[in-house]
Amino acid sequence: MKYKGWLLPPALRDFHEGRIWLKNHSPFSSADIDKAIKKNYFFIIEGIQMKPVIRCNRCHNTDSQLFTLFDCSKCQQRCLYCRHCIKMGRVSSCTQLMIWTGPKAIKNNKHSLKWTGQFTELQQQAANEILASVKVKRSHLINAVCGAGKTELLFPAVHDALKRGLRICMATPRTDVVLELYPRFQQVFPETVIHALYGGASKQDGYAQLIIATTHQLYRFDKAFDVMILDEADAFPYTFDETLQRAVNKAKREDAPVVYVTATPSQSLLKTYQQESYSFIPKRYHNHPLPVPRVRALWGYEKSFKRGIIPRRLKGWTEERLKRNEPFLMFFPTIALMNLAAPQIQLVNERILAVHAADPERKEKVLKLRNKEIPGLLTTTILERGITISNVQVAVIGAESSIFTADALIQIAGRVGRNVQFSDGEVLFFHHGITAEMDEARAKILFYNKKGFSR
Amino acid sequence: MNKIESHCLMCTQPLKATISWKMLLTKQFSPTICERCAARFQRSHASTALYQYNEEMKDYLHQFKFLQDVALAKVFRQELYARFKKENAIILPIPMHPLKQRERTFSHTEELLKAAYIPYSQLLEKTTTETQSSKNREQRIDVAPLFRLKTGSRVEHKDYLLFDDIKTTGTTLQHAAVVLMQAGAKNVQHFTLIEG
Numbered sequence: 001m002k003y004k005g006w007l008l009p010p011a012l013r014d015f016h017e018g019r020i021w022l023k024n025h026s027p028f029s030s031a032d033i034d035k036a037i038k039k040n041y042f043f044i045i046e047g048i049q050m051k052p053v054i055r056c057n058r059c060h061n062t063d064s065q066l067f068t069l070f071d072c073s074k075c076q077q078r079c080l081y082c083r084h085c086i087k088m089g090r091v092s093s094c095t096q097l098m099i100w101t102g103p104k105a106i107k108n109n110k111h112s113l114k115w116t117g118q119f120t121e122l123q124q125q126a127a128n129e130i131l132a133s134v135k136v137k138r139s140h141l142i143n144a145v146c147g148a149g150k151t152e153l154l155f156p157a158v159h160d161a162l163k164r165g166l167r168i169c170m171a172t173p174r175t176d177v178v179l180e181l182y183p184r185f186q187q188v189f190p191e192t193v194i195h196a197l198y199g200g201a202s203k204q205d206g207y208a209q210l211i212i213a214t215t216h217q218l219y220r221f222d223k224a225f226d227v228m229i230l231d232e233a234d235a236f237p238y239t240f241d242e243t244l245q246r247a248v249n250k251a252k253r254e255d256a257p258v259v260y261v262t263a264t265p266s267q268s269l270l271k272t273y274q275q276e277s278y279s280f281i282p283k284r285y286h287n288h289p290l291p292v293p294r295v296r297a298l299w300g301y302e303k304s305f306k307r308g309i310i311p312r313r314l315k316g317w318t319e320e321r322l323k324r325n326e327p328f329l330m331f332f333p334t335i336a337l338m339n340l341a342a343p344q345i346q347l348v349n350e351r352i353l354a355v356h357a358a359d360p361e362r363k364e365k366v367l368k369l370r371n372k373e374i375p376g377l378l379t380t381t382i383l384e385r386g387i388t389i390s391n392v393q394v395a396v397i398g399a400e401s402s403i404f405t406a407d408a409l410i411q412i413a414g415r416v417g418r419n420v421q422f423s424d425g426e427v428l429f430f431h432h433g434i435t436a437e438m439d440e441a442r443a444k445i446l447f448y449n450k451k452g453f454s455r
Numbered sequence: 456m457n458k459i460e461s462h463c464l465m466c467t468q469p470l471k472a473t474i475s476w477k478m479l480l481t482k483q484f485s486p487t488i489c490e491r492c493a494a495r496f497q498r499s500h501a502s503t504a505l506y507q508y509n510e511e512m513k514d515y516l517h518q519f520k521f522l523q524d525v526a527l528a529k530v531f532r533q534e535l536y537a538r539f540k541k542e543n544a545i546i547l548p549i550p551m552h553p554l555k556q557r558e559r560t561f562s563h564t565e566e567l568l569k570a571a572y573i574p575y576s577q578l579l580e581k582t583t584t585e586t587q588s589s590k591n592r593e594q595r596i597d598v599a600p601l602f603r604l605k606t607g608s609r610v611e612h613k614d615y616l617l618f619d620d621i622k623t624t625g626t627t628l629q630h631a632a633v634v635l636m637q638a639g640a641k642n643v644q645h646f647t648l649i650e651g
Contacts, residue, residue: 065458065461068525070525070561070566071561073559073560073562074557074558079560081525083524083526086518086522090522090524
């Protein structure tokens with residue numbers, strides 16, 4: 001006798017639980033999907049909702065500019081589709097989205113925390129506060145300077161939530177941060193299934209109780225998470241894109257707490273959380289003050305690059321770094337200026353590389369700098385946060401540009417001196433005129449140092 | 456279809472609204488992509504194509520055809536309109552197989568023409584669901600007829616201009632031209648958006 005019924009493939013359940021997915025884009029066979037739908041394991045909704053406002057049911061976009069009407073050959077009608085999330089597979093009026101409502105994934109309840117580090121007094125206090133907040137499902141704001149060990153602060157709360165069988169998402173606006181966090185969490189939670197999700201990530205098997213994802217990937221989830229951690233909560237594009245903020249809210253359960261982690265909180269975040277659930281760490285974990293940026297004039301640097309001449313001060317700075325064998329990052333306001341300057345700086349040393357957001361070798365180049373295969377890296381603001389390179393020195397070219405806000409400059413300065421052995425280092429703002437933003441960044445760093453070392 | 460775009464269709468940067476006398480006095484479409492994106496497309500020197508195939512074009516075709524972003528049909532409407540407005544021949548876009556078209560939900564060649572308000576007719580039918588892009592050069596050239604005449608369509612003693620998105624080996628256009636010539640067409644030319 002052969003069994004003729006249909007058994008739910010566990011992989012299908014593990015993948016679809018918590019996700020909102022295009023019906024014809026599932027990685028599983030359409031036969032299995034149809035069977036699961038017949039069994040009422042999926043809740044089906046239309047791709048585009050027309051009332052009360054036109055809305056994409058995946059990314060919750062309601063901007064009418066981002067919907068396009070066309071004659072659809074599939075349904076023989078005028079169809080609308082959403083251009084906002086088109087890169088994830090098109091959602092249109094005649095496509096259907098599926099949300100898993102079937103049996104729950106079987107969770108592994110063994111979770112060990114393998115971390116031998118020691119918290120400082122301030123860190124311990126903050127970690128306790130976070131744990132207490134998550135336990136009572138209260139949202140929490142962590143404001144800690146760059147290099148305070150923010151990620152470590154989360155370990156106790158994450159471990160506790162994992163043990164209680166909760167599903168946790170650690171979301172950040174930057175792919176680089178996901179790539180940096182993923183191996184660290186894997187190391188600390190060796191028995192937990194963790195997935196890293198970002199544009200271009202490969203498919204990972206099993207049911208992940210802990211997901212580390214870019215905020216963009218949250219469009220693909222629906223009421224999935226019991227705890228939402230938002231790292232670098234103030235970074236572009238999260239603050240700009242309202243739909244991303246909505247995505248965070250729709251990806252978590254309604255009563256799930258959000259833990260905001262940042263070194264540069266916005267006024268509205270501070271106002272909402274400062275009074276009750278707020279942790280503040282003005283000091284780095286290694287107990288050394290933050291490197292204070294110095295400003296240096298680099299008059300007419302743009303003209304100089306255009307003429308093909310590397311400004312003398314910049315050349316001197318680069319040569320100094322090479323002589324001292326110190327890795328360095330050089331931040332540029334635009335890709336265009338960086339591309340203009342790159343060949344001239346490479347004349348000083350041809351192994352210096354340049355990287356920007358769309359660079360396919362972005363991951364490798366950062367790794368090369370970390371492994372000391374290259375002496376330095378030119379970059380746009382994409383590397384302003386999340387990355388840690390031992391003994392790195394930093395220069396900002398054109399610090400007066402509007403892209404370098406006070407927050408961005410604080411983050412950039414925060415790359416320096418993160419290691420105990422190299423707790424100091426140089427942050428130099430090369431400018432063509434000092435801006436209020438530069439002053440503010442300096443003032444804030446000085447303020448944190450004063451706060452941290454006044455006791 | 457005629458809305459004014461506020462953001463570049465390719466890179467989503469805000470578009471600067473510029474109104475010129477030329478735009479007001481002659482038939483000009485409002486721009487749909489920013490100047491930076493437009494500059495990345497490389498014009499073709501051939502008289503039978505508008506652009507050369509490059510990285511930017513690859514991205515464009517990927518988003519237009521594979522990700523099914525129909526709105527991108529508008530990107531080249533000004534250039535296509537300029538090329539076709541004084542055309543006397545009957546314009547025939549290369550058809551897709553009906554099954555393929557239902558899968559993609561639109562015909563990309565027809566959408567390109569529609570976006571530029573160019574009238575066209577359809578006399579041919581695709582016979583196979585196989586795609587040219589899945590084959591190598593030898594396989595492409597050596598295939599059974601790709602097209603047949605639509606039942607009831609009359610190919611009169613007239614000039615025809617075939618239109619396709621991209622020409623690589625030219626097999627597709629060749630097949631379509633042969634069918635038309637055998638049915639009594641006077642002359643068959645071709646024009647593509649991109650030359651491969």
